[in-house]
Amino acid sequence: MLKHGFLVVLAFMGYWIDHNICVEGFGVNWGTMATHMLEPKILVQMLRDNGIKKVKLFDADKSTMDALAGTDIEVMVAIPNDQLLTMTDIDRAKDWVRRNVTRYSFKNGVNIKYVAVGNEPFLTSYNNSFVNLTFPALQNIQNALNEAGVGDSIKATVPLNADVYFSPESNPVPSAGRFRTDIAELMTQIVQFMSKNQAPFTVNIYPFLSLYANEHFPMDFAFFDGTPNPVLDNGVEYTNVFDANFDTLYSALKAVGHGHMAILVGEVGWPTDGDKNANLNNAYRFYKGLFAKLASNRGTPLRPGYIEVYLFGLIDEDAKSIAPGNFERHWGIFRYDGQPKFPMDISGQGQDKHLVAAKNVQYLPNRWCMLNPNAKDLSKLANNIDYACTFSDCTSLGYGSSCNNLDAIGNASYAFNMYYQVQNQLDLSCDFEGLAMVTNKNLSQGTCNFIIQTGKYSFSNKVLPGIVVLLSGFTFLLL
Known part of the structure; x- marks a missing residue:
């Protein structure tokens, strides 16, 4: 066509x-x-x-x-x-x-x-x-x-x-x-x-x-x-x-x-x-x-x-x-920001090509939230990870997923960053009772992408039921 x-x-x-x-x-x-x-x-x-x-x-x-x-x-x-x-x-x-x-x-x-x-x-x-x-x-x-x-x-x-x-x-x-x-x-x-x-x-x-x-x-x-x-x-x-x-x-x-x-x-x-x-x-x-x-x-x-x-x-x-x-x-043929994920032959004629990406996408600044390496009291870490994952998306941390191979520090940083991005990088959203800090270093590693969210904020009541997850589902990440 x-x-x-x-x-x-x-x-x-x-x-x-x-x-x-x-x-x-x-x-x-x-x-x-x-x-x-x-x-x-x-x-x-x-x-x-x-x-x-x-x-x-x-x-x-x-x-x-x-x-x-x-x-x-x-x-x-x-x-x-x-x-x-x-x-x-x-x-x-x-x-x-x-x-x-x-x-x-x-x-x-x-x-x-x-x-x-x-x-x-x-x-x-x-x-x-x-x-x-x-x-x-x-x-x-x-x-x-x-x-x-x-x-x-x-x-x-x-x-x-x-x-x-x-x-x-x-x-x-x-x-x-x-x-x-x-x-x-x-x-x-x-x-x-x-x-x-x-x-x-x-x-x-x-x-x-x-x-x-x-x-x-x-x-x-x-x-x-x-x-x-x-x-x-x-x-x-x-x-x-x-x-x-x-x-x-x-x-x-x-x-x-x-x-x-x-x-x-x-x-x-x-x-x-x-x-x-x-x-x-x-x-x-x-x-x-x-x-x-x-x-x-x-x-x-x-x-x-x-x-x-x-x-x-x-x-x-x-x-x-x-x-x-x-x-x-994760059903999209494009990522959340309109970037194609893999080559796709939409002609059906053996033409493996990346699709055309979305244009004029605005991103938040290049800032990530991570576990503070100087944090001393980690007794509240599990609860804070649970909180972060309840109000963001930590599904890539699950078994067999793209971020499954992170260590405990990486798991915590991933959860904190996802929450930070959902909250439009608000300063208070990267605190977690003193356990987190903002960094300008991209924390992505291997297949695991630490995202920068798009600048268009559209969180609304219609998505609230979908974003809540079982808290216990992510506690294992610290073990």
């Missing part, structure tokens, strides 16, 4: 071809659960510089939408789960569409393609909190879009976790896929409604989580470059879990009479820190295989052809909940 029109100046042709071709159907998730977010206009420019033409949001924030206006970027806006109850009122749904969709429907407005109604609302961990709300909300939003005259071009969909379907233990193959028993009737109704309105089924597929959740899961099966032990299903060979998962959904849709329905992969990716298998090498391997697959348009065994996917995610988010695991804050 070419980002710009034909360039007649031959001198620029090579650069243009190398930097502005990307796999068709490739988009990214743009999350905002971070203490310091880059300005939307910076991120939009970064998307455009990399030829990324699709973006999936988790809300419809006005500053983000304003930054996207006038671009050719295709947008999925979203209604968070905590607004689903409100959307069961048709008048409120119409008002939401007016304020967040049709207000941008003008020349040089925002190219909205989808409205995501909730996000994985049927997760079993939600204890059925949204089971009775999601379908009415979906109906109201799509009907509101239709009434507003934009329903032909803008579709409502529900991004769902892959746990809404399964294959029975007696026949654990993709062709036996069915919707989860407790929501089977509801899923059938949702599928019928979306099919009637020509909306896609949106599913989030995470091969990494298959590996993370099961120590016996064959690692090669999480990637796309082959496995010595493929899964056989009626003569069909599956060499990776992505295809197997996707085709299990296809079979579930086929079982309820909608095997023709378009399937959109709303989230897929690989984290780069926070777990022994979450690292740059594995992420590089995963994305290299994914983009080669997408570029080939070969699809899956049961659904050949084009697949539309949204990578998860655009940048790291240091305030996400780590209830699923420490890796949750």
Whole structure:
């Protein structure tokens, strides 16, 4: 997919071809659960510089939408789960569409393609909190879009976790896929409604989580470059879990009479820190295989052809909940500051290149917070580290992570610095009862990066729940 029109100046042709071709159907998730977010206009420019033409949001924030206006970027806006109850009122749904969709429907407005109604609302961990709300909300939003005259071009969909379907233990193959028993009737109704309105089924597929959740899961099966032990299903060979998962959904849709329905992969990716298998090498391997697959348009065994996917995610988010695991804050293909993490072949043609970094990023001064080497009373050190990690992000210190090899002094300094940066380098934030001091020396070592935070401070109440961690989880670092 070419980002710009034909360039007649031959001198620029090579650069243009190398930097502005990307796999068709490739988009990214743009999350905002971070203490310091880059300005939307910076991120939009970064998307455009990399030829990324699709973006999936988790809300419809006005500053983000304003930054996207006038671009050719295709947008999925979203209604968070905590607004689903409100959307069961048709008048409120119409008002939401007016304020967040049709207000941008003008020349040089925002190219909205989808409205995501909730996000994985049927997760079993939600204890059925949204089971009775999601379908009415979906109906109201799509009907509101239709009434507003934009329903032909803008579709409502529900991004769902892959746990809404399964294959029975007696026949654990993709062709036996069915919707989860407790929501089977509801899923059938949702599928019928979306099919009637020509909306896609949106599913989030995470091969990494298959590996993370099961120590016996064959690692090669999480990637796309082959496995010595493929899964056989009626003569069909599956060499990776992505295809197997996707085709299990296809079979579930086929079982309820909608095997023709378009399937959109709303989230897929690989984290780069926070777990022994979450690292740059594995992420590089995963994305290299994914983009080669997408570029080939070969699809899956049961659904050949084009697949539309949204990578998860655009940048790291240091305030996400780590209830699923420490890796949750490290899904970005870019670092928190818009720097690319590893080469990525978004052309799918073997062109390993670093993505274009964010431009005009402002940083705080080159100052770090460290454990004071002259500190005498270390009896309060553990409590102060716990405090620092409670209100910042220490997930890189965990087992198998990028800062796992620091000694006790390094662990303390890392924790203190993360808190210091979150607090915008305020003088009082590098004290810790006299245990800390400010230094101009970069404390980074090996794979462990002691960050300097960006100058844009955006800490807000919406990220507070995600930033609190279990205090005891970091006490071991001193042992």
